[in-house]
Amino acid sequence: MQTYDFVIVGSGSAGSVLAERLSASGRLSVLVLEAGGSDRRFYVQMPLGYGKTFFDPAVNWNYRAEPDSGLAGNADHWPRGKLLGGSSSINAMVWIRGAREDFDAWEAAGNPGWGYRDVLPAFKAIEHNQAGADEWRGQDGPVHVTDNREKIHPLTRRYLAAAQMAGLPLNEDFNGARQEGVGVYQISTRNGRRMSAARAFLLPAMRRKNLRVETGAHATRILFDGRRAVGVEYRQNGETKRALSGREVIVSAGSVNSPQLLQLSGVGPAELLAGLDIPVVQALENVGRNLQDHQGINYTWKGKVPTLNQILRPWWGKALVGTRYLLMRTGPLSMSMNQGGGFFRTDPDQPRPNMQLYFQAFSTVIPRSGERPILSPDPWPGFSIGLSNCRPSSRGEIMIRSADPFAAPRISPNAYSTNEDVSEMLDAVKFLRRIAAQPPIAEIIEEEVLPGPSITSDADLIQDFRKRSGTVYHPVSTCRMGPDPARAVVDPRLRVHGLSGLRVIDASIFPDNIAGNTNAASIMTGWKGAQMVLEDWSQ
Structure with missing residues (x-):
């Protein structure tokens, strides 16, 4: 196990921006866990x-x-x-x-x-x-x-x-x-x-010594010490591994995988988690709900x-x-x-x-x-x-079917x-x-x-x-942002309600959908989220 200042789950539209922004000073260590592989493919480019x-x-x-x-x-x-x-x-x-x-x-x-x-x-x-x-x-x-x-x-x-x-x-x-x-x-x-986002932000930043990107690294659960997130467990090449965070775990896995990972980790609707024998770390009824597309x-x-x-x-x-x-x-x-x-x-x-x-x-x-x-x-x-x-x-919802982190969640539009x-x-x-x-x-x-x-x-x-x-592939709001824990998952600083050391930063936090394609706004969310993280840790 290694400890990083920040562990980011997901290298997508927001995660790539976060990795670049948080590592830019050279003073903070950042680990990115990406379940998939390289983007260096002809039909991707x-x-x-x-x-x-x-x-x-x-x-x-x-x-x-x-x-x-x-x-x-x-x-x-x-x-x-x-x-x-x-x-x-x-x-x-x-x-x-x-x-x-x-x-x-x-x-x-x-x-x-x-x-x-x-x-x-x-x-x-x-x-x-x-x-x-x-x-x-x-x-x-x-x-x-x-x-x-x-x-x-x-x-x-x-x-x-x-x-x-x-x-x-x-x-x-x-x-x-x-x-x-x-x-x-x-x-x-x-x-x-x-x-x-990878070409614009992540790939240039990967030259920095304080940024590490692990591909084929499927996050299976967030690790907690009481009510504080302290790391991420993940599977890579058939092995179970752990990465610890000295400051924060940031979930940027998108509108499907972010609520999935929170639920697998005991953060979500209490009745759902209890029915799957997942210990409840924080009951938040709106994790996976309010799906808009x-x-x-x-x-x-x-x-x-x-x-x-x-x-x-x-x-x-x-x-x-x-x-x-x-x-x-x-x-x-x-x-x-x-x-x-x-x-x-x-x-x-x-x-x-x-x-x-x-x-x-x-x-x-x-x-x-x-x-x-x-x-x-x-x-x-x-x-x-x-x-x-x-x-x-x-409004729809995205809910896990079981405690198996490799089982696709139930998507109900x-x-x-x-x-x-x-x-x-x-x-x-x-x-x-x-x-x-x-x-x-x-x-x-x-x-x-x-x-x-x-x-x-x-x-x-x-x-x-x-x-x-x-x-048309624009799902949002499954970890929506808002000041009231009874209606939202993260606060306006993108911190998960009721927990410390844990944020969600991606399109899942949109309070409501926007008019148009969502990728630009997802990238903006990563940019704004990184600003907030850096501001909060500079105080």
Whole structure:
């Protein structure tokens, strides 16, 4: 056993930032435990390669949610990163911070230091934006954010024109003065390679002598001395090992694995733990509860003009784009599948946008075994417009099934379980057809493939989105932050209520979900969390 100042569980979007920030001075020793392995894989580094990693057990936990009545009984696939960089190494790279109002609501819920004026400096410090610095954007940070406006497929421009004709304003920067409108997504890449949290933060920091990263190290429980966390037990290469912390254990394992590890360690709902013969260290009823996630669906059309299908499907097209990527790091393989998108309100009375849009200049209706068919799209010219809800009111939970640390937890999304969520999604899918009916897109449509022109009634539309919706991989709030231990897991300084020497710092602490993709906000949480740790230990 060795003792470190800080033991961090997880090297994902927040954990990588914590490792870099806490080790930067050279005075503090830091150990990072990562259950997965290296991120030095071709399909991890190639941006569009996440179609290959979507089911790959070498880099992906490949969780399966419980059958959900809100999703017509479907059991959804939940990919989560199991490698350096965590889910930032297998995600779609869309760089969205969340709306100003999201963070102001966090602060208003009793979390000082988490309002927009507080998190904006952290966001700016994190990023190096290719579009340049301004009042909202940063330069010279470790995360390179690519501006794709000059690289998008021509169909994306048709989408932007059609959406504006449908009533949405053009927005040049969703992370700028306002979020509402349609535009081109910026993505976390640099020179045609994925800019994961590991690449931006962890790998450069690993040159420091005071930072140690252990891969293949599966944390099995947190060690306590009374009510103080003093280390972590983990399995590596078939051996049980222990690492002690002189100052703190920081759990940054993500919205699935963080509550799982706490529960395995005796921190969680008392009845659950007692039923599994796990001694209760601290009864916290909300560990694993308050699960929030964005649910999404695509509408797909067959086009009269070529789409990316015609270049990504045939062998010669694959050879062409592959050669272009290998030689120049450009072309479709250097981008995300979501080139355009936006945010809109399903009702003018909504105080802020409640839906996110995604435009894809290709289609993947025909399934492909063993991978997400991004790199093998449909054999006909197709394109999709998708959406996801930004602030669903439905709540689920993540709970361990047994005391076995290697057993996957029970994930119960409870999607579309409120009338509000069903009603706003119904309005939203109708708006997709409104966009497609505008001349810039309507004139190039051969036919609607999914859900198809026969699906028109409210009842049929609802049945369709229940059947075809699924997670867009933004789970949060399973160790939510708040001042009241009866409603939250960590306090506004991210310390676990009722215990010492233990924090949770990752997307699981979000008090509520944000509007948009969650990776940027997860990285910001790691940055802010590191500041708080350093401040608290400098006093």
